[in-house]
Amino acid sequence: MKDLHLFRVGHIFCGSGGGAIGFEQAKQEYRGIAGRFVTVAGIDSDPEACQDFEALTYGQAHRMDLFSYDDYSLFHGKQPPKGFKEVMPEDIFEVFEGKAPDTIFTSPPCKGFSGLLSKAAAASEKYQALNRLTIRGITLVLEAFKHDPVGIILFENVPLITSRGSALLSEIKLLLQKYGYLFTESTHCCGEIGGLGQRRKRYLLIARHPAKVPSFVYEPEKQPLKTIGDIIGHLPMPDDPAGGPMHRLPRLDMITWIRLALIPAGGDWRDLQRIAPEEYRLAYIPRGGGSYGVQKWDDVSDTVIGHAGVRGSNSAAIADPRVGYLLNHSPREGVYRIMRFEEPSTTVTGSAKVGRSNGASCIADPRLPNQSIKRFSNKMQIHSFDSSAATITGTPDVQAGAPSVADPRLGCSCRNGSYGVQNYDAPAKTVTGADIHSGSAAVADKLLPDMSSRPDPPPIIIAPDGTWHRPLTTYELAMLQGLPTHMRDGRPLQLAGKSDARWRERIGNMVPPPTAEAIGEVDLKVKLMSIFDAWELSHSKIWVVPVSINPDGQIENRA
Known part of the structure; x- marks a missing residue:
């Protein structure tokens, strides 16, 4: 031998x-x-x-x-x-x-x-x-x-x-x-x-x-x-130029992002049919200081943008200590007074105003407004799919009475795996040429991008499991298929x-x-x-x- x-x-x-x-x-x-x-x-x-x-x-x-x-x-x-x-x-x-x-x-x-x-x-x-x-x-x-x-x-x-x-x-x-x-x-x-x-x-x-x-x-x-996380965990985040042109995150309709967020890791479109319309709500987490954000007088300002407003997503208010200078006077006691909800009021006067010292004019009200006590009870109403509708009016605005329906039909004939969200800690399913609409091409990513520098779009919706359900990029699919991360000349992998x-x-x-x-x-x-x-x-x-x-x-x- x-x-x-x-x-x-x-x-x-x-x-x-x-x-x-x-x-x-x-x-x-x-x-x-x-x-x-x-x-x-x-x-x-x-x-x-x-x-x-x-x-x-x-x-x-x-x-x-x-x-x-x-x-x-x-x-x-x-x-x-x-x-x-x-x-x-x-x-x-x-x-x-x-x-x-x-x-x-x-x-x-x-x-x-x-x-x-x-x-x-x-x-x-x-x-x-x-x-x-x-x-x-x-x-x-x-x-x-x-x-x-x-x-x-x-x-x-x-x-x-x-x-x-x-x-x-x-x-x-x-x-x-x-x-x-x-x-x-x-x-x-x-x-x-x-x-x-x-x-x-x-x-x-x-x-x-x-x-x-x-x-x-x-x-x-x-x-x-290996798991999906083993393969993509060390790669740049989607849209990072270090991943090259194949590492671009697909731009999806907002409804598709919401669908992905609602599908549990390891599931697909069929899981959407088991969700009650009232089960989930989207919570908006603004960037920067957020709506009604008040910045510190002695700190660096948030980024100044052209659409800044008090109710916008970037802080556009300041905690200014120079009250006397701004009002051109030294106010006496009572100006901008906030009365306690559980205490008696001060004397009610005919000249009571927020910026004056005479009488009660503001209250710390603990009762936040809700839908049941608003003037119109039919705002953003959602009817059950199997019940009768309310009176149909001419308004097209859901905030003014136009009804909506909890429709269980997705509007398409999806096959098994469509909108499939894969588990980050498990091996991927077979890599095919499909996108998220026709196969399992999304992942419940545990790694969240830097919110301060992320591209806009895409939106980031944190799913109930605390991860970001997002599509896999073409570059990530190539890595799951075992292709090299870089070309011979040092560039990130790029096919013809x-x-x-x-x-x-x-x-x-x-x-x-x-x-x-x-x-x-x-x-x-x-x-x-x-x-x-x-x-x-x-x-x-x-x-x-x-x-x-x-x-x-x-x-x-x-x-």
Whole structure:
């Protein structure tokens, strides 16, 4: 048995399309074997995804559309553009300069297999055409390198592919067997393999060519999941320029902020239907000195703004000790007198005024006004959804009698997870391209921004649990997906383009780099053992077993 020593050398690659990896090995006489992956090429039809691939992996990306002519038309609803040419096996062969890579990793589009798509839409011709990219991609690879097979082929997708794409998977497995591959398929949590801050269940098919890779392929060891707080707790607060342009907090309607504040951590929109209208009230905490704020004479003033007013959110009054100077006289006893509510009044005179000394004119009244003793009893009235309304008048103002209703209907058909608020101290749900309106993309943040310097908007509504229920920024979603915090030039992570929606879609499509690294390490290890005729005993579960010949002389898979 040869001495085996492997070095951990960093990420393999990530991207929404496929890619291929080659490796270099060098034997060290005193330490055994060392190896590392080198990204050879990536293929994607999205130009921005190709830019991301090159920026994150340092490998070369090739923009190629793998659709057949007919499937392009079915998916896009129109004929391919002029000059469109179907990709053939020789095109794939040329991408890799005529040399078979050691590993090919493919993650074809999963929209047609995803549970986020309705069954009716998934069964449509459009998404069936998209789904056929799975088998077309594998076919191109197998044909391109049929004379020099790729050692290991990794195929990754969403777990529902085993049901919604079962027929396609059967074709893929028959193809792999035809070209001499052994394979195994399973589902795993990317978070546990890569030690992420999210739960991300995925389907993985691993195929190895026994002539190239005769050794066992073991599963990578599972790692503890991190929490959302573990991942985003050390990042700059949202909207801080230190987080770059992807760290901008989404601007939401006020009603959406209120909804998020009312949804308990770990819940979603369905929790709103269990809230009684009279159960909560919003309490306004003003900035600065606040409404009727009185500043100290001998202290520094609050910031002077153009809209300052006594009843505004910034202090616009002063505790001025120079009463005599301001009134141009030295008042005698009784001026500005406040009478006690529980004591007899002083003599009532006809000239009693606040600024004079004659008679009682002010009282310290402990009875704060409330709705029941106001002149109009129908101000801001809210009717029950299942009761009759009061008389309808012509006024549109709720403060003047226009009725409101406690309507339990949100006005939309939300699916599970919409407006989902995730717990700061728990792992995140699977990162997708969705925003808060269509998925769990908000967090009950324990860290509150500096109120004196925060941007305005967004509003900060402190939920009953004492946290700020807010959307996760695109930058934070990327961190939960395991992407690096910074680019090579030191800038905060920034993907190609300027659209948050497109950034989020590509982030959701990516294979988390730490997960790819963990899978790549067991891949690299088995290749090195195969090259040097080494073997290993391990307590880890085997993914793909060595070759086995059945009584008919056929290769079979015992996995």
